[in-house]
Amino acid sequence: MREIGRAGMANTTDLSERSECAAGRSEVGGVGSRNIQRQGCIFSTRSEGRDHTADLANVCSYAEHIVHARGKCTQYTSVTLDHQKCRDMGEATYRLRRPEVDDALHTVVEHPELIKELESVARSSDKDDKIRAVRALQYAKQRLEGLVHWKIDISSVARKDLIERARSEVSKFFSRV
C-alpha cells in the first residue's frame, strides 16, 4: 500500500498503520484527503452470523478473483484506497492492519502492480483469460483495488475446516472502522 499512497495521495501519511477492511472480501483504498489512509473492506453477507472470508483452497488468478469467476471467496482478499468503493463488496468497512500483514509475510499486491499485471495478461492472453482480465482491469481501476495474498499453510487442514481456519487467520488482520 505504500506505493498506492505515493501514487495516488500525496498527503497520505502513516499508511502502514491504518488500512481498512471488512469481513469477507476486501479492497485497498483511501479517499483523496490528507487524513485518509489505506482502507479496505472484506465483503460479508452477515446473514446467519456467517462472514465470507478467504477460501484458501481456491487458488486462482488475480482476474478470476476480481470478477468472481471462480467463486465469491478465493485465496485473495481485495482492499481499496477508496473506502466508498467498499460498497461494491460488502456492508461493513474494516481497516487492514498493514504492519501485522507484512510481519506475517503475507503479500500485499499494490494497486499499480495489480493494474500492470492485469494489463499484461489482457495483452498476452486470449479467450476466457483475456476477457476476464479486461473486465478485472476495469473493476480494479474503478475501485482502486489491491489484493492481499494470504500465505497460510493449509496442508494439514481438512477441507471442511478451511473456511473457519481462514476466518480466524484473516480476521485478526482487520479492525472494524
Add this chain to the structure above:
Amino acid sequence: MNILFSCRNCVQNCAQGLNLGKGVGYCLQHDSIIHDSEDTTCKYLHRKDLPSFVVEESAEEHRREFWEFPYLVSMTAKRSLRPEWYSEKVGWERRDFDSLIFLSSQYHRAPRAWVLIQSLSGRVDGRISLLHASMLRRYTSNCGSWKSSYKLILGLIQELDATPSFSQADLVVREGDVISEVNTQATWEVFFTRLGAIQEYGWHSGIEELRWASDHLGDALIAFDWSALLPELSKRREDWMSSVIAHAKENGQFFAEPKRDSAPDGDNDDERR
C-alpha cells in the same frame, strides 16, 4: 453483499444495470418487480458483465447458495421475496412510472418476444441498448439455440459501434460518485453487455470467432479508449455480420421458407414465444 451477484447485474432484470436505472427493477424470470435490485438475487442469476461460459463456476456456487429459495431473495437477510407485478396505476400515482420497467413487465404478455426484442434494436439511448442486449441474451439462453436468435444478433451487431447516450435521470449516482465517471462506466457496461450477447451467441452457434470476439479487439479495449475502439468495432461489425449470415445459410436457417401456417417472415418452432 456483492453487487456483481445482484439483480442489477442479471440479464433477467433487463432495464437496470450496475450504473443504470433508478427505482424498482423488473425480473423476467420471476415476473416480478424488484424493490431493491442491489440487495436482491436468486439462483437463476445470469450475469450481464461477462459471457456466462466464463463464469460458470461462480454461477454454480451462487446456485448452491440460494437453491432453497423459490423466488427472488434478499441477499443480506436471506429472505424469500414474493413475486409482485408491476402496477402502471401505482407508478403514475407515485409519479415514478418507468416506461422501460413497464415494457419489461409486458414481455411475457407480448405475442412474439423476438419481435419485441428486434424492435428495440438500433437505438442510441443507453438504457434501451442495455435492455435490448439483456433481453436478447435471456432469449437466446432460454431458447437454448442459435436458430431463433440469428436475426436478433444481427440487429445487435449492427449497433455495436453506436455510442450510447444517457439521460442523467437514468444514471445511478451514489455518494462520492462523479457523474461523468458514472456516464463512462455506463458506456462500458452497455458495450460489455452487447459483447457478452455476441460471445454467448458464438457459444450457442459454435462460431469460434464470435465466442471469443474479445480476442479480436486490440489495445483500445485494454486502454478503455472508447473513441479509439469505435473504428475497430466498425470493422469487426462487418466481419461478424458476415459470419452470422454465412453460418445461418450453411445451416439452412437464413430466412428459411415459412411454414404454411406461420407468419410471412417465418417463426421457427422456438420462436413461438
